[in-house]
Amino acid sequence: MENMMKGISQEFIRFIVVGIINTANYYVCYLCLHEIWDIGYMTAHIASFGFSFVISFFLNSYYTFKIKPTLAKFLQFPLTQLFNIAVSSIFVYLFVEHFLIDSTIAPILSIFITVPLTFIITGKILKK
Numbered sequence: 001m002e003n004m005m006k007g008i009s010q011e012f013i014r015f016i017v018v019g020i021i022n023t024a025n026y027y028v029c030y031l032c033l034h035e036i037w038d039i040g041y042m043t044a045h046i047a048s049f050g051f052s053f054v055i056s057f058f059l060n061s062y063y064t065f066k067i068k069p070t071l072a073k074f075l076q077f078p079l080t081q082l083f084n085i086a087v088s089s090i091f092v093y094l095f096v097e098h099f100l101i102d103s104t105i106a107p108i109l110s111i112f113i114t115v116p117l118t119f120i121i122t123g124k125i126l127k128k
Contacts, residue, residue, distance in 0.1 A: 014064040015119045021059060026052035053081070065126045073126050080122045088114045 026048050033044035057077045061069035088110045095106035 011064055011123065012116070012119055015060070015122070016115070018056060018059045018064050019115070022052050022056040025055050053078075060122060061126055065123055067126055069126075073128065076125045076128075077122075080118055080125060083121050084114050084118045087117060 029048035029051050030044050033039040033047055034041050039047075057074055058069060060077075061067055061073070067073075088107070091110035091113055092103075092106045095101040095109055096103050101109065
């Protein structure tokens, strides 16, 4: 049991590292497209999201979960992001409307719930 928990915690740490790398990839790509190449912000946002999404899939496959990526897993991977946005939106709403937490703090609090849940969902999809 202890080895299993250690393995999960190591995977979770790698998942967090990939999330940080992915955020940096997105933002650097966005700034390059929008500020340097003068591409509209929405086009830059969508292109950067797509680029970072693909990088995230491969980093999570090879580094986080140490599995071989497949086309089937790649096609299922967007479910993790849909799950993340849905659950985080629900928690932000609940925190602001029902718990009266400031709307600038609520998204940060939701991360503490959504990241572990997204980690579990991502692992289930990629480890199939």
